[in-house]
Amino acid sequence: MNTKFNEELFLTNETGRMLYHKYAEPMPIIDYHCHLQPVEIYENKEFEDLGEMWLRGDHYKWRAMRTFGIAEEYITGSASYHDKYLAFAEILPKLVGNPIYIWCALELKRYFDIDEPLCAENAEEIYQKTTRMIHEKHMTRRWCMEHSNVRLVSTTEDPVDDLRYHIALQKEEMFTRVITAFRPDKAMFVGLESFSAYLEKLAQVSGVAIDSFATMLDALEARLRFFQQTTGTTVSDDGIPHFTWADYTDAEIEEIFRKGRANIPLTDHEVDQYQSAFLYEMARRYNRNGYVMQLHIGTYLDANTTGVQRVGQSTGFDCADDQCSVTSVGELLNRLTIAGELPKTILYPLDGTKIETWAILAAGFCDNGTKAKVQLGAPWWFNDQAFGIQRQFEACANLYPVSLSVGMLTDSRSFISYPRHELYRRVLCNYLGQLIERGEYFSGEEAIRQVIEDVCFRNANEFFGFGV
Template sequence: MTFITEDFLLKSEFAKTLYHDYAADLPIIDYHNHLPPKEIAENRVFENITQVWLAGDHYKWRAMRALGIDEKYITGNASDKEKFLKWAETTPYTVRNPLYHWTHLELKGYFGIDELLSAENAEVIYETTSEKLQEESFSTQGLLLQKNVEYLCTTDDPTDTLMYHQQITADKVNSRVFPTFRPDKAYAVDNPTQYLSFLESLAAVSQLEINSYDDLIVALENRVDYFHEKGCRLADHGLEQLYAVDKDAISCAVVFQKLKSKKLLSPKEKQVFVSTTLLLLCRMYHKRGWVQQFHLGSIRNNNTRLLNTLGPDSGFDSIGDFSQANALSWFLNQLDHTDELSKTILYNLNPSQNEVFASMAGNFNDGSTRGKVQYGSAWWFLDQKDGIEKQINTLSNIGLLSCFVGMLTDSRSFLSFPRHEYFRRILCNLIGNDVVSGELPADEKWLGKIVSDICYNNSKSYFGL
């Protein structure tokens, strides 16, 4: 029997009541993930647990590499079974890493497996889960239904046709699936050759010629309109940092022509181009009533040798130490000054800047919308018990936890939805601890409402679902 009991992480009777009566059974709104819409539309059935659980999961890949497991068993040409056996061999060594909790929550929550995964039981679990995955309730749509996923928002490039989203809508899949506009390639100007390739794709899908910076903005707005027609109401941006720039010092029209000539930009030219393009996009979002998200602080592709071998998103990214406060303030103020600041969620990756982000969000809450600017949930390297607790505590100390829109998976795995359960348990335990210590009144109905709002109601209202 595993340690995952019905009261896992719940240290007081009040916490147990909050979780079981006010959080556990609520539907899930997963407003940011990286699940492939194609697999939902086609209702994919996975042949085995490796395909649904290990493929694309760079969290597990990093752990296996740290243990000295050969890349053959991670992203290489080993069989699916061999890869799973190596992960099972790794699992006992992940103690105190969130993977240890997630692994056993997922095995128990989806497959009813109440054992600790190890090399000793790996073959049996592989065969048992692979057989289970052939059942109708374990297709992609079945897995979403199992965890009561009411809404989810994928992450989509501006050049995407959204054909699979249209198919999902037409088929009336139980879980509502919406696209999210992710225009990172529109200002990813470090590699001019790659940028020109993106421009070709953007021109083709928007059916426009892109010969100037003005053409680029017209094409991007064309795609924003297209996404809006297909139900999109969110945009997302992954950046190291934002920039405070003098937009009049450098012409984006000139910078664009330099890119067209495959010339590298200076740091200042890049900053002006990125900042100007983002501001124009954000004004488009505001006009259409979208929510905008900014994931800030990662330093990507650190290991160039393995990047060249395995490609991006393979587990070689980390926390950056970029200066954030001044540029973030400048950027948000540019939009707020003209009353064009949309509902905004700010995600921070460096825990030393938790208070910076939480206090910055408060600067731009103007009373027009409940929780208009959000200090977003703990993400990526901070998406673990300690990181979640710190994010909740920081938000509680500086802002209003009661207005928080709650958790998301930010995952590429269809078995990742117990992360919502994990968050809900941690939230209820923290509030329960405050009641036990006498720091909050034992008002079950009121605190229960706060919990339900954070876990579900706030998101549904905030995103207009």
């Protein structure tokens, strides 16, 4: 029985192994969607230890630790990173079949050249070894990105962010280019009590007096342009946990906006109307400012309200749902197409069981001379593991060309999560190798090389216009 990391991980056929090691493995990384903190990239501090590298801000691991009944003190609480690491190391061998097990194995191998499995018995020894290496090699945030051959990362910021750290980073010579994505969700959630206070902040930073839905859009577009002028970004990001298209008039939206600003309760239909108008109008602005619209679809946020109250949001209590229908997103794309203002769009459905229907929808809105104008995004969050990636390849190649995909992303808060790109590339090459060995693809090595290099790097670079 093998007890060391296997370099042929997920590569179960000879052709796939050749394709991965020869073509996919050397390709640089573009991580066009993540949640790294720009302040950390700017300050570029050396990590304290492996506990910090693994467990600081990683809700994937936090969720897993909770399932084993580990006390919150050793997850998000006051325990030291050393003690949190030891608690995590104890459960890691029990995460059989879970992507966290593979991610950790890849991270130990790629950053520390450790190929033995971590467990309670060797946890302290590996802790001491990795701590020495962190300090000997000065493993900082930027070191991790450069070591992983990451040529570009896009963080995610709210329109009210002043981008001070991005501005500072633009002045430095770095191996990795850092941009940001524009995420205006808080202006869409009109029913929240915080909506009015948020608009005050938006008005202040934009210099636009917000007294209507129309002027709020003006303020958002001003910030959209500021983001682009500051970092050269072409990336937007809208999270739509639930969305039902509802027709509206301008007068109705202005009245809904007035009520939301005054914290007057809204009906579900009014919220649907507002969100429909918001997404439509923001898409028009993305289009005319050269942005790609990314729609993250179907999150069930804050499912465990007790956990959220105790620990905070985005700490492992979010889930997946299917409240956002293909029909509603399709109507949004349809209205934009009718108006001639549909931007390049990437759809990220979180409900992986319906992936084929979303692929069909994306293909239905590709036209007008733009390659892959609307496409399916990488399998993300609960789907960014070997099964989810393989499922998407097999389901979607029948319905939308895999060769046009902009590839993988980390969607992560961790600076050592880049082996997720490696996992994706391994599964991709194994899938292609299977097709070739079954005789289902016989266009030759040069043709398949281009497909692999496009999916791993070139498609994202061209689609977003990064110029890396």
